[in-house]
Amino acid sequence: MKAGVLGSGMMGSVMARDLASSPEVDSVTVSDIDEQRLARLKQIVGGRKLSVETRDTKDRRKTADFLKGFDVVVSALPHGVVHQADLAAVDSGTKMVNIAFEDEQMELDSEARRNGALLIPGCGVAPGLGGILLSKAVAEIDADEGHILVGGVPQNPLPPFDYKLVFSIVGLLREYIDDARVFRDGKVVKVKPFSTLETVEFPEPVGKMEAFCTDGLASLVYTMGGMRVLDEKTLRWPGHVSKMNVLMDSGYFSKEKLSFGGAMVSPLEMSWAVLGGKLAEGDAKDMTVMRVIAKAGEKKIVFDMVDRYDQERGVTSMGKTTGYTGSIVAQMVGSGAIQGKGVLPPEIAVKGKLVGRLLSELSARGVEIRETRS
Numbered sequence: 001m002k003a004g005v006l007g008s009g010m011m012g013s014v015m016a017r018d019l020a021s022s023p024e025v026d027s028v029t030v031s032d033i034d035e036q037r038l039a040r041l042k043q044i045v046g047g048r049k050l051s052v053e054t055r056d057t058k059d060r061r062k063t064a065d066f067l068k069g070f071d072v073v074v075s076a077l078p079h080g081v082v083h084q085a086d087l088a089a090v091d092s093g094t095k096m097v098n099i100a101f102e103d104e105q106m107e108l109d110s111e112a113r114r115n116g117a118l119l120i121p122g123c124g125v126a127p128g129l130g131g132i133l134l135s136k137a138v139a140e141i142d143a144d145e146g147h148i149l150v151g152g153v154p155q156n157p158l159p160p161f162d163y164k165l166v167f168s169i170v171g172l173l174r175e176y177i178d179d180a181r182v183f184r185d186g187k188v189v190k191v192k193p194f195s196t197l198e199t200v201e202f203p204e205p206v207g208k209m210e211a212f213c214t215d216g217l218a219s220l221v222y223t224m225g226g227m228r229v230l231d232e233k234t235l236r237w238p239g240h241v242s243k244m245n246v247l248m249d250s251g252y253f254s255k256e257k258l259s260f261g262g263a264m265v266s267p268l269e270m271s272w273a274v275l276g277g278k279l280a281e282g283d284a285k286d287m288t289v290m291r292v293i294a295k296a297g298e299k300k301i302v303f304d305m306v307d308r309y310d311q312e313r314g315v316t317s318m319g320k321t322t323g324y325t326g327s328i329v330a331q332m333v334g335s336g337a338i339q340g341k342g343v344l345p346p347e348i349a350v351k352g353k354l355v356g357r358l359l360s361e362l363s364a365r366g367v368e369i370r371e372t373r374s
Contacts, residue, residue, distance in 0.1 A: 001025045001334040004066070004073040006057055006085055008032040008041045010167060011099055011124070012076030014315055014323030015330075016041060018365070019074070020049045024331055031055040031066065057081050063088035067096070072334035074326050075099065078168050090117045097330040099124035099322055101218035109343040116341055123329050123346040124322035126150040126232065127218030129358075130292055133369070135224070135347035136355050137294035137301035144228040145295040149200060149211050151235025152318040155285040155308065161244070161278070162237040166286050166318035169276035173268065175234055176244055177253050180213040181221055183230035188221060193234075194245050200235070206289060206306060209235045219345030235289050247271070285309040288317040290369075305369045320367055328361045 001024050005016045008030050019028045028050045032038050038052040057063050058081055067073055067089055075085050075098040082100045089096040090108050093116040098105070101122025112119055122128055130148040138146060154164040165172065179190040196213040216232035224230060247253060252271050257264040285308070292303040307317045315323075329350060332338045337357075338349050350358055359369055 001071045001331070002069065003028045003330065003334060004070040005030040005076065006032075006073065007076035007078075008034070008037045008052070009076060009078070010316065010319055011323050011326070012074075013037075013041050013044070014319035015074050015076060015099075015327045016050060017045050017315075018324055018327040019330070020045050020047060022327075022331060024335060025049070027051070029053060029070070031057070033057070057085050057088070060084055060088050060091070064092040064094075067092045067094040070094065072097065072330045074330045076323075076326070079170055079174070086119060086121075089119060090115055093117045095333050096120070097123050097326055097333060099128065099326045101127045106219065106222055106343055113342040118333065118339075118341055119343045120329060120333070120338075120346055120349050121343065122218040123326050123349075125288060125318070125325055126216055126290065127220070128329075128346050129321065129325045129362075130232070130290060131218065131220050131345070131347040132350045132355060132358065133292045133303045134220070134294055135351075137292065137303070138224070138227075141294060141296040141299045141301060143294040143296040143299070143301075144226070145293075146224070146227055146230045147293040148216070148232045148290070149235055149292075150216075150232070150288070150290040151209070152286055152288045152316075152321075153209075153235065153237055154282055155287050156283060157237050158282045162240050163279060164282045164286065165276070165279045166316055167322075169272050169279065172279075173253060173271065173275070175214045175216070176248065177268075178215045180215045180231070181217055182213055182232075183224075183227045186226075186228050194241055194248070196233070197241055199238070200233075200291075202289060202291070202304075202306070208238055209289065210238055210241050211235055212241060220347065223345050223347055284314075284316060285311075286317045288321045290321075300374045302372045302374075303369055304372070305367070307367050310366060320365065321362075324362060324365050324367060325358070328358055332357070 003019045016030045073096045090112045095118040097120045105121040152166040200211045211233040214234045254267045287308045290305040294301045
């Protein structure tokens, strides 16, 4: 199996490393615009399987030509260049697993089918793994209520925000700013994320966490239309939301351009730079907490995951839960276990025995998920 990886950042590097360690994968080629990042990845992974190429993914035609040479490709690109990569994959008839989700991806189905392409969007931990687990539980008990609670947080939080970045600052602030789509009484409605704040209790040593709705249902908005209640909630340590809310209410997340020293810059762009640096402070030890709940009357299925930083391999928990999920599903595609054309959301692509295989593969990589029924 020849695998390609777009992006060598926090998630892309984990996927490249995991693919290169798989006996089913013969070669891995990683593409990124950043030469230094590629050089670091090459040094970390080592071996003959992995090669790197410096490339600007924004060039759609050249990217399409590049993608043609692989059995499967995984994309770990940031928002802003995701759509160009998706278009290139569709143009070239590529089979691609993308850890990012954007609504525009769902509109590519017809063209992807015509070109023989397969696109699995939003296939990380959330969106991705959470939706796969929820879809499994909904099908088993015919549930009409579903909740996905998930968050990546530092094990040793630092003030003032008690949070450390485990993915891009742009993606983080989008979670806080954008209205969240949720299902209420069978209809999709929009809510302000921080207006839905609640406290959730997890077993020790996690304890209490804040939960608030974010626009993370992704493809579930399109594939689970029969749900009466459905939402995705982000988890943070207590107190984080109130501090972020002060910044939001003060206008620091405004997208309106203002004049700064003769340059037109939005407060949001400034916040990306300032907060991005501040939220990068602290040690790398993170953990990912997830709870997936499906209800049908008095029947309930719950999946719980508390995953921690891999000290031995130096891999963040967010990298494990997101990157390993993307890599495992990509290998299912490359091996032919997942087939099809068009846009295939992860909760549709990974069904039946493949869910068990995914959970088994994650467990082998140190990511454990516990299921309880009542």
